[in-house]
Amino acid sequence: MSRHAYRLDMPDHRSTPVIVASPHSGRHYPWSxxxxxxxxxxxxxxxxxxxxxxxxxxxxxxxxxxxxxxxxRAYVDLNRNADELDPGVVAGVKRAxxxxxxxxxxxxxxxxxxxxxVIYRGKLSLxxxxxxxxxxxxxxxxxxxxxxxxxxxxxxxxxxxxxHSMPHExxxxxxxxxxxxxxxxxxxxxxxSCNSAVVEQIEAAFEExxxxxxxxxxxxxAFVTQHYGRPSRGRHAVQIEIDRSLYMNERLIRPxxxxxxxxxxxxxxxxxxxxxxxxxxxxxxx
Numbered sequence: 001m002s003r004h005a006y007r008l009d010m011p012d013h014r015s016t017p018v019i020v021a022s023p024h025s026g027r028h029y030p031w032s033x034x035x036x037x038x039x040x041x042x043x044x045x046x047x048x049x050x051x052x053x054x055x056x057x058x059x060x061x062x063x064x065x066x067x068x069x070x071x072x073r074a075y076v077d078l079n080r081n082a083d084e085l086d087p088g089v090v091a092g093v094k095r096a097x098x099x100x101x102x103x104x105x106x107x108x109x110x111x112x113x114x115x116x117x118v119i120y121r122g123k124l125s126l127x128x129x130x131x132x133x134x135x136x137x138x139x140x141x142x143x144x145x146x147x148x149x150x151x152x153x154x155x156x157x158x159x160x161x162x163x164h165s166m167p168h169e170x171x172x173x174x175x176x177x178x179x180x181x182x183x184x185x186x187x188x189x190x191x192x193s194c195n196s197a198v199v200e201q202i203e204a205a206f207e208e209x210x211x212x213x214x215x216x217x218x219x220x221x222a223f224v225t226q227h228y229g230r231p232s233r234g235r236h237a238v239q240i241e242i243d244r245s246l247y248m249n250e251r252l253i254r255p256x257x258x259x260x261x262x263x264x265x266x267x268x269x270x271x272x273x274x275x276x277x278x279x280x281x282x283x284x285x286x
C-alpha cells in the first residue's frame with residue numbers, strides 16, 4: 001500500500017496539550033475496495049465525515065498537532081477497537097457477544113454505510129480484514145498514542161479533540177418544538193473521558209461562537225474517547241460532532257456556500273480552546 005494511513009500536520013511550535021484529530025474524513029478509496037462494493041460513489045461516501053479535516057486545518061497554526069485519516073471509514077473505522085470484527089462481513093470470525101456496534105454493521109470493518117446500506121456482496125477474507133487493520137488502523141493509533149503521550153510529557157496532560165460530523169437528521173430525536181436544534185454535540189462518555197472543566201471550556205467556546213450545543217445525545221463517544229480519555233491520568237478526550245448541513249450539501253457531498261464561514265467559526269473556537277487557558281485544570285480536579 002503506497003499511501004500513508006494518515007496525515008500529520010505539526011505546528012512550528014507545539015504550545016498546547018491539545019491534539020486535534022479527524023478519524024473519519026479520509027477520502028482515499030482504493031481501487032481494490034471500490035471494485036468490491038455494490039454502492040455508487042455517492043452512497044459509499046455517506047458515512048464519511050467529509051471535509052472535516054479541512055474545517056480544522058488551522059489547528060497547527062494555533063499550536064496544536066492535527067492528525068487526519070487518509071482512508072475512509074467505510075474501508076476501516078478508526079473509531080472502533082481493532083477486535084470489533086463483524087462475522088456478517090468477515091469470513092472466519094466467531095460470532096461476537098452482544099456488541100451493538102457489530103450487530104448494527106458498524107464494526108472496525110463496516111458492513112453498512114448510512115441508512116443501513118450494505119457495502120459488499122458476500123464477505124471479505126479474514127486475511128484482508130487483518131491487512132486493513134495492520135496497514136491503516138494500527139499506524140493511525142500508534143501515531144495518536146505518540147501525540148497523547150508527548151503532550152503529557154510536555155504539558156503534564158493531554159486534551160484530544162476528536163472531530164466528527166453528523167447527518168442533520170441525526171438530531172431529530174433530541175430536537176424540541178420551539179427550540180433551536182443542537183448544531184454541536186460534545187461526547188465525553190457522560191464524564192468518563194474528560195474532566196468537566198475541560199468540557200465546559202469547549203462548550204463555552206462553541207456557544208460564544210453562536211452555536212447550540214448538546215452533550216452526549218445522541219452521541220456520547222466511541223472507541224477513541226473510551227480508550228484515550230483517562231482523566232485520572234491527565235488524559236482528556238472529547239468527541240465533537242458538527243451538523244453537516246451547516247457547511248455542506250449532504251446529498252451531493254459538496255461544500256455549501258457557508259463552508260468558509262463555518263471554517264472561520266471553528267478556527268475561532270479552536271483558538272479559544274487551544275489558547276493560553278487550554279488545559280488549565282487543577283491537578284486536584286483530575
